[in-house]
Amino acid sequence: MHRITPFLWFDGQAEEAASFYVSVFPDSRIERVVRTPTDTPSVPVGEVLLVEFTLDGARYAGLNGGPDVPFNQAVSLHIDCADQAEVDHYWESLSEGGRKIQCGWLQDRWGLHWQVVPTRMHELLNDPDPERARRAMEAMMQMEKLIIADLERAADGG
Incomplete structure (x- = not known):
């Protein structure tokens, strides 16, 4: 298990980006999609908050954090x-x-x-x-x- 995971900040497109990336790289897959149980400043209840994925054997996470940090x-x-x-x-x-x-x-x-x-x-x-x-x-x-x-x-x- 990797102890360090790159955490990528997206503006609502974390799942779309992760799905695209796993289609491009071998040994890649979506590991888990987490939907927010409550409204957050960037994600309404029930929408995708976090996507954990593997690219070419390495773990990543995509967060729908909003537009503030490109x-x-x-x-x-x-x-x-x-x-x-x-x-x-x-x-x-x-x-x-x-x-x-x-x-x-x-x-x-x-x-x-x-x-x-x-x-x-x-x-x-x-x-x-x-x-x-x-x-x-x-x-x-x-x-x-x-x-x-x-x-x-x-x-x-x-």
């Missing part, structure tokens, strides 16, 4: 992708209805920020040749979605 880039969820197919899948799925940013970052339709990064990017940035790492970093800074072949070509000086 997501921002100070916290993001990082997806370590094994290959370009994974990058493409998560990038396209999560950015739909949201906003593509830069350097593998996107904001989904609920405002949550994600980093969709291939493992190869980490390898290139840690290359023992500092010039290869610099070229890969400069290429990454020019991209929205990260393209492994383009990062490798840049690292190689091409």
